[in-house]
Amino acid sequence: MGYKKKSNGDLAFDLVITLISIMIILIIAYPLYFVVIASFSKPEAVLGGKISLWPVGFNLKSYTMILQENKIWTGYRNTILYTVLGTMINLVLSTLAAFSLSRKDMPLRTPLTFVISFTMLFGGGMIPVYMVVKNLKLTDTIWSMVIPNAINTYNLLVMKNYFQSSIPEEMQEAAAIDGCNHFQTLLKVVLPLSKPIVAVITLFYAVGHWNAFFNAIIYLRNQKLYPLQIILRDILLQNSLEAVGGDMTGMYEKVMQGETMKYALIIVACLPVLIFYPFVQKYFSKGIMVGAIKG
Amino acid sequence: MANINTGTKNKKSIKKILVSKWQLLLMFAIPFVWYVIFCYVPMYGIQLAFKNYNPKLGYFGSPWVGLRYFKQFFSSYYCWDVIWNTISISLYSILFGFPIPIILAIIVNELPGKKFKKLLQNITYVPHFISMVVLCGMLYLFLSPQYGVLNNILGVFGIGPIGFLESEKYFKGVYVISEIWQESGWGSVIYIAALAGIDPALYEAAKIDGAGRFKRILHVSIPGIVPTIITLLILRIGQVMSIGFEKAYLLQNDLNIKSSEIISTLVYKQGILQGNFGYATAVGLFNSLINLSLIIIANKICKKLFETSLW
Numbered sequence: 001m002g003y004k005k006k007s008n009g010d011l012a013f014d015l016v017i018t019l020i021s022i023m024i025i026l027i028i029a030y031p032l033y034f035v036v037i038a039s040f041s042k043p044e045a046v047l048g049g050k051i052s053l054w055p056v057g058f059n060l061k062s063y064t065m066i067l068q069e070n071k072i073w074t075g076y077r078n079t080i081l082y083t084v085l086g087t088m089i090n091l092v093l094s095t096l097a098a099f100s101l102s103r104k105d106m107p108l109r110t111p112l113t114f115v116i117s118f119t120m121l122f123g124g125g126m127i128p129v130y131m132v133v134k135n136l137k138l139t140d141t142i143w144s145m146v147i148p149n150a151i152n153t154y155n156l157l158v159m160k161n162y163f164q165s166s167i168p169e170e171m172q173e174a175a176a177i178d179g180c181n182h183f184q185t186l187l188k189v190v191l192p193l194s195k196p197i198v199a200v201i202t203l204f205y206a207v208g209h210w211n212a213f214f215n216a217i218i219y220l221r222n223q224k225l226y227p228l229q230i231i232l233r234d235i236l237l238q239n240s241l242e243a244v245g246g247d248m249t250g251m252y253e254k255v256m257q258g259e260t261m262k263y264a265l266i267i268v269a270c271l272p273v274l275i276f277y278p279f280v281q282k283y284f285s286k287g288i289m290v291g292a293i294k295g
Numbered sequence: 296m297a298n299i300n301t302g303t304k305n306k307k308s309i310k311k312i313l314v315s316k317w318q319l320l321l322m323f324a325i326p327f328v329w330y331v332i333f334c335y336v337p338m339y340g341i342q343l344a345f346k347n348y349n350p351k352l353g354y355f356g357s358p359w360v361g362l363r364y365f366k367q368f369f370s371s372y373y374c375w376d377v378i379w380n381t382i383s384i385s386l387y388s389i390l391f392g393f394p395i396p397i398i399l400a401i402i403v404n405e406l407p408g409k410k411f412k413k414l415l416q417n418i419t420y421v422p423h424f425i426s427m428v429v430l431c432g433m434l435y436l437f438l439s440p441q442y443g444v445l446n447n448i449l450g451v452f453g454i455g456p457i458g459f460l461e462s463e464k465y466f467k468g469v470y471v472i473s474e475i476w477q478e479s480g481w482g483s484v485i486y487i488a489a490l491a492g493i494d495p496a497l498y499e500a501a502k503i504d505g506a507g508r509f510k511r512i513l514h515v516s517i518p519g520i521v522p523t524i525i526t527l528l529i530l531r532i533g534q535v536m537s538i539g540f541e542k543a544y545l546l547q548n549d550l551n552i553k554s555s556e557i558i559s560t561l562v563y564k565q566g567i568l569q570g571n572f573g574y575a576t577a578v579g580l581f582n583s584l585i586n587l588s589l590i591i592i593a594n595k596i597c598k599k600l601f602e603t604s605l606w
Contacts, residue, residue: 013508014407021402021415028419028480031433034444049447097326100319107316112323116330121533122587124337125579126559127566131343132336150329182318211426213541218567229428236432237545262436266429273424281417284484 039063039264043256046263062264065257072265074224075231078142082227083209086146090205091198094156099186102163103172113160120153130218144219145212145227152208155201162197163190196283203280207273232269236262344577364577373556380467381557381582384543385535387471393531395475396482397524401516403483404490405508416487419480431545434473435460460546463554470542470555485527486520493519525603533590536582558582 038046042057050056066072100106101113123129129148138144167190175185191198213229220226239258339354344364346357368374399419406412422430437444440456449455459465493515501511540559547555558578566575590605598604 009507013405017402017405018407018411021406021411024399024402025415025418028422028476031437031476032421034437035433047442049442049444049450093326093329096322100323103319105316106319106323112327115327119330119334121590122338122583123334124340125576125583126562127572127576127579128337128340128343129333130567131340131572132333136332148333150333151326156326182322186322207424211424211428213426213428213545218563229426232426232428232432233545236428237435259436259442262432266432269429270425274421277421277424281420284420 035263035266038260039267041260043253043260046260047256061257062261063268065261066264066268069235071223071226071231072228072235072268075226075228078225079210079228082142082145082212083206085142086149086209087202087206089146089150090152090155091202093151094159094201094205095186095191095198097151098156098159098163099182099190102160103182104169116153116156126218133219139219140222140225142225145215145225146209148219149208149212149215152205155204159194159197159201162194166197167193199280199283203276206276210273228269232265235265341576341580343573344580346573348572360573364574365581367574368578368581373561376553377556377558377561380554381536381538381559384467384470384557385538387467388474388538389531389535391471392475392479392482393528395479397486397520399479399483400486400490400520401512403487404516405512416480416483419483421480422477423481425477427539427541427545430473430477431542434469434546438469458550461548461550463551466546466551466554470546474542486523489520489523490516521601522603525597525601526605529590529593529597529605532593533586535589536586 034051037053037055038051039062040055040058040060041051042059042061045051045056097116101109101116103109106112133139133144133148138147171189171193172185175189180188211229212227213233216227216230220230342354345359345361346354347360347363348354348357352358403412403415406415436442438446438459440446440458440461443456445459446456449457457465459469497515497519498511501515506514536558538557538559540557540563543555543557544560544563547560559582562575562579562582565571565578594604594606
């Protein structure tokens with residue numbers, strides 16, 4: 001695009017859209033940046049509106065306060081368990097279904113694809129699904145966090161489309177001639193060639209579990225099983241803190257610090273996703289676009 | 296390679312295909328069972344909407360009550376508020392939110408400099424990965440009338456403090472604007488992909504014809520992504536009634552309930568919290584039926600008007 005000399009009009013156009021882009025970046029990034037600097041600032045500055053560009057009265061008190069909240073760490077542990085277990089189940093089931101439906105020689109391929117796609121248009125709704133989970137005695141177990149959402153139809157179809165459009169049929173045929181059965185073809189030929197889509201779908205599923213809130217408020221009553229998001233809701237939105245309350249000495253400071261702690265808690269809760277994100281982000285264009293655009 | 300195997304191994308390969316098809320079916324078996332149990336059995340369970348459910352009698356034994364729950368819903372004092380909230384939040388977010396990812400994708404497509412392009416994309420994607428609880432937590436922190444940043448800023452201009460989340464007046468605005476902030480970047484991915492698929496020769500031809508940058512956007516870029524826009528619009532219309540439960544539920548409080556109660560939060564409260572399973576299922580069914588009809592109608596209209604459709 002830049003190989004020819006640009007006219008003045010073009011340059012003006014470039015300038016305008018660059019400025020608009022910078023504004024967009026600021027609008028998206030500033031609230032997130034604000035959370036970061038607020039989490040390192042002293043409560044008086046945060047609550048008094050003294051913070052704008054950098055932390056005021058830099059300190060780590062908010063973070064040390066999080067360390068004292070046991071239920072945060074229980075929630076963290078539970079969420080890690082649900083995320084790892086749930087994502088594994090997701091990947092196995094989605095891959096098996098996507099691979100079999102991507103094959104032209106799959107018996108009843110069209111009707112089965114319809115059976116799956118139809119669930120995106122219509123479903124039983126919240127209560128009938130709840131009744132199924134309840135009748136299977138899954139409520140208040142870790143399985144209620146990973147089984148009802150074991151497959152996301154959209155992800156499955158994106159994966160199927162990727163297998164169909166990005167892996168040459170000849171390669172699968174060649175594998176069959178070399179004596180691979182279908183399981184071996186999937187493991188040794190298709191999956192190694194599908195890194196971008198597997199990476200992206202893993203991110204989608206894992207983030208889905210990490211951020212899951214809905215399933216927990218419906219299926220869980222036992223507080224020991226609560227995932228991080230429920231604990232976050234309790235603290236961020238309902239102000240229930242163990243450290244605040246109790247003795248009255250320094251009550252005011254504690255409440256103030258509790259408000260600032262919320263910023264630090266947001267950072268702690270988002271950190272794993274934000275660490276994971278850059279590694280997968282490079283696959284977005286290859287993975288999601290190929291899969292989604294043909295769907 | 297294939298030539299060597301023809302002839303002698305023909306019979307064997309037929310057998311092989313039969314065997315291998317069983318493998319494909321076996322692979323599909325577990326996902327299929329899951330779909331039956333967690334998608335189709337619940338569809339069968341919709342009959343709860345027409346029954347006075349009694350756990351002891353089960354689905355079969357519970358007595359039919361016909362349309363009682365539907366009548367009960369339509370004659371309740373909150374019925375039209377709840378339906379209107381659901382539809383209006385959705386319409387506002389289509390009206391203001393739907394065009395933004397398209398504009399964003401065009402901006403990304405036009406930007407000079409690959410690195411800056413990537414930077415813009417990667418930053419605008421980030422909010423999509425933030426959990427709804429965290430987003431709502433941020434909204435509470437930023438919009439708090441006592442300490443919130445926004446009210447601090449407004450205070451400088453002598454406005455406020457405004458309780459954005461403590462009033463029914465601002466709820467829908469907060470909902471829609473925060474959704475635009477969170478999802479626009481991610482929503483642009485698919486348009487960026489569609490734009491990348493446009494033949495560069497079209498741009499060259501337009502250039503030779505003397506079209507400036509703006510005209511090229513109007514006459515090459517936008518027509519090139521119209522099919523994508525229509526497909527996504529149909530899908531979006533099919534979800535008019537299924538706006539996010541989580542956000543409405545998390546931002547809800549006694550002060551804004553009149554504009555924040557939507558169908559799904561009502562279903563949750565009636566069904567899960569109060570145990571009125573039949574009633575909640577009926578309200579949920581009403582919701583999904585409208586969604587289904589909307590997507591069918593939207594699909595038909597688009598088929599006629601633009602010759603693009605989902606099926």
